[in-house]
Amino acid sequence: MISKTDDFQELFDASGKPLGALLGPDAWALVRETVLAHFAPQTAPAVEEPIQDWRDLVQFWDFNYPVDHDVTCELCGNSTNAWELDEPRKFMLTAANLGGLVAFRCQSCQAKILxxxxxxxVKTEAKPFMPEKSIRNLGRGK
Structure with missing residues (x-):
């Protein structure tokens, strides 16, 4: 059984027991932050930096310039000359590979620094933080 208004639909099983609700865009916009805050984990899981990947890149460094340790966020102005030595970290390493791609997360504005x-x-790019992945970045089922 479905109870429907313009903004939401309540869903019930055959015996009338509530199963959930479907919210329209306006209703969801009103309650989104409250719902996410209530059901989201209270603390973000600790994410380890791929330091070994960085060390491998440094070990096999064959570029025509020295290893660079500086990182700058063009979006908020956060900057460091030695990201590994900052305490607390201004930038967290999120990826590194032998091909020379290194990615960081700005701890100030959460932007992605490539x-x-x-x-x-070296070409550097800053991408603003996106709280949710775009549809083109989501996995696709069969």
Whole structure:
């Protein structure tokens, strides 16, 4: 059985026991933060930095310039000359690979900082924080 208004639908089983509700966009906008705060974990799970991946990149460094330890967020201005030495960390390492791609998360604005190391130069890009992945980044079922 379904009880329906313009903003939400209450769902019940055959005996009238509530199963849940479907919220329309306006209703969801009103309660989203409260619902997420109530059901989301109270503390974010600790995420370990892939330090060994960074160390592997440094060990096999074959670029025409020295290893760079500086990171700057173009979006909020957060900056460091040695990200590994900051306490507390201004930037958390999120990825590194032998191809020269290194990614960080700015601890100030949560932006994603990408450093692409090429043979003769480094290209840096900052992407604003997105709380939810876009539909093109979600896995697809069969």
């Amino acid at each position: 450093k692409r190391h090429f043979k003769d130069c």
